[in-house]
Amino acid sequence: MRRIDLNKANVARSNTIRDINRQIVLNYVRERGPISRADIAHETALQRSTVSLIVEELKVDGLIEEVSGESTGGRPPLLLSLRTADAVAIGIDVGTARTIVASSDLAGRILELATFDTPADPTELITKIVERTRELIAKNKNTIEGVGISLPGLVDTESAKLYVPHFKWRDVPLVEELSAAVGLPVMIENDANAAALAELWFGRPEIRQVRDFILVLIEEGVGTGIVFDGQVYRGEAGAAGVFGHMTIGRGAPVACASGSHDCWEAFASERAALARYAKLSGSNGNSDMNFGRLMNLALAGETEAREALKETAYYLGVGISNLIRGLAPEAVIVGGPIVRAWNLIVDDVRATVESSTCQGLPSTPIIASTLGSEPTLMGAISLVLAGKFASASVA
Numbered sequence: 001m002r003r004i005d006l007n008k009a010n011v012a013r014s015n016t017i018r019d020i021n022r023q024i025v026l027n028y029v030r031e032r033g034p035i036s037r038a039d040i041a042h043e044t045a046l047q048r049s050t051v052s053l054i055v056e057e058l059k060v061d062g063l064i065e066e067v068s069g070e071s072t073g074g075r076p077p078l079l080l081s082l083r084t085a086d087a088v089a090i091g092i093d094v095g096t097a098r099t100i101v102a103s104s105d106l107a108g109r110i111l112e113l114a115t116f117d118t119p120a121d122p123t124e125l126i127t128k129i130v131e132r133t134r135e136l137i138a139k140n141k142n143t144i145e146g147v148g149i150s151l152p153g154l155v156d157t158e159s160a161k162l163y164v165p166h167f168k169w170r171d172v173p174l175v176e177e178l179s180a181a182v183g184l185p186v187m188i189e190n191d192a193n194a195a196a197l198a199e200l201w202f203g204r205p206e207i208r209q210v211r212d213f214i215l216v217l218i219e220e221g222v223g224t225g226i227v228f229d230g231q232v233y234r235g236e237a238g239a240a241g242v243f244g245h246m247t248i249g250r251g252a253p254v255a256c257a258s259g260s261h262d263c264w265e266a267f268a269s270e271r272a273a274l275a276r277y278a279k280l281s282g283s284n285g286n287s288d289m290n291f292g293r294l295m296n297l298a299l300a301g302e303t304e305a306r307e308a309l310k311e312t313a314y315y316l317g318v319g320i321s322n323l324i325r326g327l328a329p330e331a332v333i334v335g336g337p338i339v340r341a342w343n344l345i346v347d348d349v350r351a352t353v354e355s356s357t358c359q360g361l362p363s364t365p366i367i368a369s370t371l372g373s374e375p376t377l378m379g380a381i382s383l384v385l386a387g388k389f390a391s392a393s394v395a
């Protein structure tokens, strides 16, 4: 049971219950739509008249629309569906190699996107982001409601202070300048937290229904997003979830972003897999190699590439088993480009976790992200969209 925090306590206003009911109806339409008013009333035990009233409000607000259902003889029934005619959100995924700026509809479908190489100079990055964002806003007159940014670093969402170790950016005024330039609310979040939020709201149903999970994001680094009781756990100043820097062993093939050879990231990141491949294949210093190519070689059956992934999968499993022991989540989700080679690594990841989990404990499902190849872009978009579907009144 959650103890009431008197510093944040909000005495229930007369419209609090109405707000909650409104969000319940909206989420029925989002997840079960097209759905009839009668079915919503039946499943929620809300009165028909209350549902109809809320539906009218949601229609006026442009969140839902009526569509014709299948006729079973007479006039086809009118069903409710999310209104997806317009772009409502812009997501910006700042990666260490490239940045994506994309527009999305209310259902989280990407409508248009632009990509550019991420400049190391933060002023140049802000200029490019402002340019692309303005272009998308201009194409969608007055329908964009907010901008979300995902980035590979620490983010204090309240003060918008950020730190990106890869580029050594500290307190870059990205949020202030973008929001001043486009006149819209701008939200920002660490990439793994953002991907966890996207999984919670836009993942496949089997993931959406899980309320406690850990998302492990494997990219150039290793990040984790922790979801407890249906929300992302951020910790003090957004600093939770830095399991990528827990000590796994000694003498990793690469250094982590902070220069250590002992961290999980140094053993299980894309860079670690590439370093293993370079050693196994004797191709040290081949600048054409990248993680996508390594996966292609492994998928095509090349022994050294498979071995490099297999060894990386082992260390991925070691870290995951530590997280499972410490936090006992309902599921662990692995996200990032590596899911393309999921079939090649899943057995090794699971075997490592099984062998190091105490006997008698139920085994935790370890699943590949359902968000495809751009989980962090979906994360950036979710920062805007989740706010529309979440219940604002429940503290």
Ligand SMILES: [Zn+2]
Pocket (backbone or CB within 6 Å): 244, 245, 246, 256, 257, 258, 259, 260, 263, 265
């Ligand atoms: Zn580290």
